[in-house]
Amino acid sequence: MANSAMMIGSGPATTPAPRRVGSLKRLARRRSSIALLLCAPLILLIVGLKVYPTFYAMFLSMLDRKMTKFVGLDNFAFLLDRGWHSFGMVVFQSCLFAITAVIMKALVGFILAHLMHNIRGKNQRIWRGLLLVPWVIPLALSTLTWWWLFDPSYSAFNWTLNWLGLDSIPFLGTTWNARISVIAVNVWFGAPFFMIMYLAALKSVPEQLYEAAAIDGATAWQKLIYITLPMMRNIVLITVLYSLIVTFADFDIVRILTNGGPQNSTHLFATFAFNVGIESGNIPRGASVSLFMFPILAALAFFVLRDVLKRSKEVST
Amino acid sequence: MTAVTAAAGASAKKPKVGSLERQRRWTMRGTYLALCVFVVIFLIPPFYMIMTSLKSSAEISAQKGNPWIAQSPTLDNFVYLITNDQFQRYFLNSAWVTGLEVIISMTIAILAAFSLSRMGFKGSQVISTGVFLTYLVPPSLLFIPLFQLVGNLGLINNTWVLVLLFPTLAVPFCTWIMIGYFSSIPKELDEAALIDGANYPQILLKIFIPVAMPGIIAATIFAFTVGWGAFLYPLAYLYSADQAVLTVGIVRELIRGDVFAWGTIMAACVIGAAPPIIIYTFLMDYYVAGLTSGATKG
Numbered sequence: 001m002a003n004s005a006m007m008i009g010s011g012p013a014t015t016p017a018p019r020r021v022g023s024l025k026r027l028a029r030r031r032s033s034i035a036l037l038l039c040a041p042l043i044l045l046i047v048g049l050k051v052y053p054t055f056y057a058m059f060l061s062m063l064d065r066k067m068t069k070f071v072g073l074d075n076f077a078f079l080l081d082r083g084w085h086s087f088g089m090v091v092f093q094s095c096l097f098a099i100t101a102v103i104m105k106a107l108v109g110f111i112l113a114h115l116m117h118n119i120r121g122k123n124q125r126i127w128r129g130l131l132l133v134p135w136v137i138p139l140a141l142s143t144l145t146w147w148w149l150f151d152p153s154y155s156a157f158n159w160t161l162n163w164l165g166l167d168s169i170p171f172l173g174t175t176w177n178a179r180i181s182v183i184a185v186n187v188w189f190g191a192p193f194f195m196i197m198y199l200a201a202l203k204s205v206p207e208q209l210y211e212a213a214a215i216d217g218a219t220a221w222q223k224l225i226y227i228t229l230p231m232m233r234n235i236v237l238i239t240v241l242y243s244l245i246v247t248f249a250d251f252d253i254v255r256i257l258t259n260g261g262p263q264n265s266t267h268l269f270a271t272f273a274f275n276v277g278i279e280s281g282n283i284p285r286g287a288s289v290s291l292f293m294f295p296i297l298a299a300l301a302f303f304v305l306r307d308v309l310k311r312s313k314e315v316s317t
Numbered sequence: 318m319t320a321v322t323a324a325a326g327a328s329a330k331k332p333k334v335g336s337l338e339r340q341r342r343w344t345m346r347g348t349y350l351a352l353c354v355f356v357v358i359f360l361i362p363p364f365y366m367i368m369t370s371l372k373s374s375a376e377i378s379a380q381k382g383n384p385w386i387a388q389s390p391t392l393d394n395f396v397y398l399i400t401n402d403q404f405q406r407y408f409l410n411s412a413w414v415t416g417l418e419v420i421i422s423m424t425i426a427i428l429a430a431f432s433l434s435r436m437g438f439k440g441s442q443v444i445s446t447g448v449f450l451t452y453l454v455p456p457s458l459l460f461i462p463l464f465q466l467v468g469n470l471g472l473i474n475n476t477w478v479l480v481l482l483f484p485t486l487a488v489p490f491c492t493w494i495m496i497g498y499f500s501s502i503p504k505e506l507d508e509a510a511l512i513d514g515a516n517y518p519q520i521l522l523k524i525f526i527p528v529a530m531p532g533i534i535a536a537t538i539f540a541f542t543v544g545w546g547a548f549l550y551p552l553a554y555l556y557s558a559d560q561a562v563l564t565v566g567i568v569r570e571l572i573r574g575d576v577f578a579w580g581t582i583m584a585a586c587v588i589g590a591a592p593p594i595i596i597y598t599f600l601m602d603y604y605v606a607g608l609t610s611g612a613t614k615g
Binding site for chain 2: 032039130159250255286
């Protein structure tokens with residue numbers, strides 16, 4: 001490699017034209033084969049442990065319970081027909097969970113980013129650090145703490161409610177309470193991520209725009225609607241889409257907090273697939289449950305990718 | 318006459334300046350008040366985690382008094398955990414698995430990012446896009462086929478399965494971050510090195526890695542966080558206590574026992590949450606910069 005590198009330096013002056021073209025070509029070929037070699041582990045990992053399993057899941061979902069017979073789309077048909085009373089709830093809860101949680105996270109993150117933007121300098125770092133704590137603690141461990149906070153026998157929240165003279169709430173005991181609790185934990189965990197993304201976006205809005213608007217007599221509300229939001233549009237879009245994917249596919253919170261209960265009303269695709277596929281041992285049906293996520297995630301991923309590629313094109317030109 | 322107008326002008330001007338200043342002061346007060354409310358809400362679980370970890374089992378099972386404060390704080394839970402073989406095993410398993418995962422992921426990511434950002438070959442654009450796309454494939458879509466796959470490899474209930482699978486969680490995003498950082502290094506730098514007779518390993522080791530160090534730190538933190546906090550894969554593929562990692566070990570083994578072992582569980586959570594918290598305390602800026610670098614570029 002050192003030789004070929006030398007050739008670039010000394011080649012043009014000394015070697016005749018035909019040989020130079022040849023060696024440059026050889027250099028280019030060699031360069032691209034090294035490049036491919038460096039990429040090989042990445043390609044191997046992604047093809048072997050991401051692409052192949054995706055197709056393997058499609059194959060698995062078309063087998064019967066004992067995985068000996070090919071049954072076509074029967075597993076999907078079962079979920080949509082006889083299994084619908086529980087699977088329909090999974091679809092409903094997954095959509096409710098993802099959409100509500102992402103809207104709440106985006107709102108809380110937006111408010112926090114604005115508050116943080118008012119503070120300058122060193123103070124901002126400290127506040128940001130404090131607000132990032134929920135996002136830094138491993139989710140499984142913090143969800144465990146939430147469970148303990150919601151605990152029916154000795155809930156700290158209920159103690160506080162009683163202390164204030166209010167009745168206890170069975171946080172995880174009834175369907176809608178459990179649904180709201182699960183969403184609340186997800187918002188608590190995810191809002192800091194939105195905050196740092198939006199804060200970075202806010203910082204990138206040129207100050208002159210606000211100054212010009214102030215001279216023109218714009219109110220704070222007008223500045224928000226006509227300057228901040230349009231300038232942040234891309235980031236808001238990408239963050240929301242990305243978070244929709246992650247939230248839709250969430251597993252930890254529901255698994256630990258309710259494990260799908262009460263009466264399977266809080267199951268998400270991931271926890272239901274785990275229940276059916278791993279715990280009940282019906283791998284093909286579990287695979288078909290999680291494959292129901294695929295079209296939704298693919299559609300979301302398409303929009304994220306389109307935006308990201310558009311942005312990177314804008315950046316490079 | 319002139320004196321009067323001047324005085325009037327001054328008095329008219331003065332309150333205006335004052336009100337602007339007052340307004341700003343009130344904005345700041347409002348900001349800090351609102352932030353305080355958010356911080357209190359956000360920190361309730363960690364606070365309660367620490368408080369519970371300081372309570373004895375007797376105090377918890379008595380169920381009397383204010384649960385938010387440990388009446389007679391004790392470090393017994395921590396002492397118990399630190400001297401407990403099983404818990405040591407969880408912690409060590411988590412540590413070596415995450416350590417290996419970080420090393421493997423970063424090696425793969427740096428090599429690939431170097432090649433994709435600098436040695437542009439046919440299809441490198443497609444690969445970059447594909448890497449980003451696989452980042453959007455969540456583990457909960459793949460854990461069932463992977464269950465079969467690792468079963469065929471004979472890796473079920475073997476901690477090594479995590480070393481194989483965790484890089485799939487970290488590598489796509491790490492590569493994405495590294496491509497961003499490597500692309501921002503001016504081409505003249507490596508061209509100059511090439512002319513001076515440096516080869517590719519030298520360029521990578523002596524130029525790219527030192528210059529892109531902030532990006533490498535950010536990606537390493539990401540890889541660490543992902544591996545340390547992973548829950549689904551260990552839960553699905555490891556079922557015996559001696560193979561478990563921290564997250565699964567705490568959730569599964571500690572809960573199974575005494576109903577009122579919450580003091581121990583919360584102490585375990587504190588210990589499990591400590592490494593990421595410590596890392597973020599010192600390196601948060603790098604991580605936030607790495608995470609938002611793509612966001613602020615446009």
